[in-house]
Amino acid sequence: NAGVTQTPKFRILKIGQSMTLQCTQDMNHNYMYWYRQDPGMGLKLIYYSVGAGITDKGEVPNGYNVSRSTTEDFPLRLELAAPSQTSVYFCASSTGTGETGELFFGEGSRLTVL
Amino acid sequence: QQQVKQSPQSLIVQKGGISIINCAYENTAFDYFPWYQQFPGKGPALLIAIRPDVSEKKEGRFTISFNKSAKQFSLHIMDSQPGDSATYFCAASIRPGRGSTLGRLYFGRGTQLTVWP
Numbered sequence: 001n002a003g004v005t006q007t008p009k010f011r012i013l014k015i016g017q018s019m020t021l022q023c024t025q026d027m028n029h030n031y032m033y034w035y036r037q038d039p040g041m042g043l044k045l046i047y048y049s050v051g052a053g054i055t056d057k058g059e060v061p062n063g064y065n066v067s068r069s070t071t072e073d074f075p076l077r078l079e080l081a082a083p084s085q086t087s088v089y090f091c092a093s094s095t096g097t098g099e100t101g102e103l104f105f106g107e108g109s110r111l112t113v114l
Numbered sequence: 115q116q117q118v119k120q121s122p123q124s125l126i127v128q129k130g131g132i133s134i135i136n137c138a139y140e141n142t143a144f145d146y147f148p149w150y151q152q153f154p155g156k157g158p159a160l161l162i163a164i165r166p167d168v169s170e171k172k173e174g175r176f177t178i179s180f181n182k183s184a185k186q187f188s189l190h191i192m193d194s195q196p197g198d199s200a201t202y203f204c205a206a207s208i209r210p211g212r213g214s215t216l217g218r219l220y221f222g223r224g225t226q227l228t229v230w231p
Contacts, residue, residue, distance in 0.1 A: 004157070040123060042203060042223040043158070058218070090157050101146065101207070103219065105157025 002026050006009045006091050006106035013081040021076040021109050023091030031094045032074040033058075033103065034066065036087040043090065049074055081113045117141060118206050120222025127229050133191040135225045139203035140185065149178065149189050153200045161202070162189075184200070184220040194229045201226050 006027045013019055027033065034046040045058030049068040063085055065077040074093075078085060088110050092103040119138045127133045137147075164171045164178040164187065171178045177190040196226055197201035204222040 022231065042120075042221040044221075045218060048218070092157070101161055102148075102160045103150075103158075107155065107157050 003078065004091055004093055004104050004106035006089075006109050008109060009107070009109050011112070013078075013111065015081060015083065015113060017081050018077070018079050019111075021078075021089055021091075021111070023074045023076070023106060024072050025074075025091075025093040025104070026052065027093060027104065028071060029093035029095055029104070030071065032068065033092045033094075034064070034074070034076045035090045035092065036060065037090060037108075038087050046076065046089075078111075084111050086113045087111060094112065116223070117220035118204055118222040120225060123223065124226045125228070127194045127196065127227065128149060129196060129229055129231050131194050131229075133189075133194045133198070133227055133229070135189045135202055135204070135227070136186065136229050137185045137206075137222050138184075139189065139206050141206070142185070143208055144220075147178070147180065147187050148205050149176075150203045150205065150221075152203065152224075154200075156170050158203060191227075194227075196229045196231050199227055199229050 007022045014077050017090040030051045035043040044060045046064050047066040049055045052068050052071050055066050068074050088108045090105050090108050092105045094103050121136050134148050149161045150158035151161040152158040162176050164180050166182045175192045180187045201224045203224045205219045207219045
């Protein structure tokens with residue numbers, strides 16, 4: 001069972017470059033999320049989606065864009081990379097309903113902007 | 115503004131000891147309090163969760179204690195083992211229910227637990 005798959009696992013960008021972090025899930029979950037994790041700061045929500053074609057901003061959306069054309073995929077786009085975007089990015093999914101609302105996370109993508 | 119405050123930032127415990135991590139919140143609308151466990155190089159995974167209508171929930175060696183009046187909750191790890199060494203995050207949200215949308219999860223800043231053998 002693959003669960004939530006993120007690519008790439010590591011990436012180094014130069015300031016001003018653009019890139020897309022890929023996320024796909026095979027659990028048929030409607031809800032998908034992008035978080036960033038910085039040391040000692042916990043997990044901050046960047047964007048989330050409640051279903052194909054629907055996205056919304058989280059706590060720290062500036063500098064990022066997302067799209068959700070299918071249930072399975074939720075890519076995160078960085079248009080003009082800045083050093084402040086150096087972080088570990090986690091994609092997650094959930095059913096969005098039910099008793100637990102458990103989030104299933106991918107293994108993360110470590111991004112360094114130099 | 116940090117919606118959920120977590121302490122300590124790091125914790126060192128001897129094997130067999132009790133690990134205690136504390137969290138506090140202000141928003142009284144929160145009614146779902148999960149704990150996530152994260153091993154190095156991995157994503158967080160749900161460990162245990164509680165709703166505010168109970169004061170304690172136990173699953174194996176892991177127990178959540180909840181104090182609604184104080185707006186505090188804590189994770190207790192009994193008989194701590196080296197394999198428990200990980201980062202633990204508390205979180206809070208409005209609990210999803212059947213047919214309702216999932217509330218956003220607000221995470222604490224995390225506690226790095228090290229259990230010495």
